[in-house]
Amino acid sequence: MKEDQASFTAMLVAYMRAYHAMHDTPKIFDDFLAYRLIPEDKRALIEQYLSGWNEQLNDTEHAKLRSDHTTSSSLMQVINNIINEQKWAAQLFSRSRYAEDTLEKAIKQGVKQYVILGAGMDTFAFRQPEMMKKLEVFEVDHPATQEFKLHRLAELEWKHPAKLHFIPIDFTKESLVTALTSSSSYDPKVKTFFNWLGVTYFLTRDEVFTIFHSITEIAPADSTIVFDYLDTDAFIYEKSSPQMQKSLEYLRKIGEPMITGFNPSTLAEDIASLGFHLQENLSPKDIERRYLQGRTDGYQVHEHLYFACAVVE
Secondary structure, three states, rough: OOOOOHHHHHHHHHHHHHHHHHHOOOOOOOOOHHHOOOHHHEEEEEEHHHHHHOOOOOOOOHHHHHOOOHHHHHHHHHHHHHHHOOOOOHHHHHHHHHOOOOOOOOOOOOOOOOEEOOOOOOOOHHHHHHHOOOEEEEEOOOHHHHHHHHHHHHHHOOOOOOOOOEEEEEOOOOOOHHHHOOOOOOOOOOEEEEEEEEOHHHHHHHHHHHHHHHHHHHHHOEEEEEEEEEEHHHHHOOOOHHHHHHHHHHHHHOOOOOOOOOOOHHHHHHHHHOEEEEEEEEEEEHHHOOOOOOOOOOOOOOOOOEEEEEEEE
C-alpha cells in the first residue's frame, strides 16, 4: 500500500462484507456495521472499481449492465455479477467467520487477549459486546489506515470500548514485539489469539516469518494464530487461474500487489521451525464444505486460497 494512504483493499473488503450482510441469505458472516464504517465518497470509489472489474467481461448480458449501472438496482446487478465471477469474494465472508468461530472456542480454553493484525475496517469490538467482556482487543495496522479508521469512528460518534486498543505499525519496517509491548494493556504472559487475515500475500516470505517469530516472543504456549494464505501456484502464470491473474493485475495497478504464496504441503514444516504446531490447514474444498455447502447463490472459494490455524508450542 502507499505510504501515506489508507488501504483501499481494507475498505473494499469491508464493502463486500457489508454487501453480503445486507443482500445475502443465509449469511455466512453478518457484518451489519461495515457499511456505515465506509464514508460515502469511498463507497463511490469502490463501486467505480467494481465496475472496472465488470468492464473485463464481454458477453451481451454483462455489456448491457455496463451501459446502465447508474441506478441502485443495476449497480447491485453489477456487484452481484462480480461476486459470482470472482471466487475471491466468498473468501472475505468465510475467513471472517472462520476466525471468529475459532476465537469463540479459544475463549473457552482460556484466551484473554485478541490481536487483530492488519485490522483494516474490522468491526468486532463494536459488533460482539459479549465476547468483548472477556477480552482485551488490540487492532494492529498501518498508521495511515488506522488514522483513517479512527477519524471515521469519531465522525460516527461510536462509543470507544474501554478494552479496545489501537496499535499503529508498518509491518515492513517495525517490530510487532516493540509495538505490542509498548502498550501497557498488553500482557505477554496471557494466552492470546492472533487474527491475521488478508495480509500474508502482501508481504515477503521473510516478513511473514518475522511476524510468526515475533508472536512466539510475546505470547505464551497454547496461544493461537488464524491466518489465510495463497498457494505458490497463484503466482505461476501457467498454473494460476484467470481470476487470480486478473486479481493480481488489478492490485498491482492500485499499488497494493500480492507477492507471496506458500506450499500447503510444506506449511506445517515451515512454521514448526518457528515454534508453531499447525493445527488446521483448510483447502478450498474444505472451506466450501464447511461454509458454502447447500448454497444456491453460486459462491465458491478461490482455488488458490487456504485457511490455517496454528498454536504456539
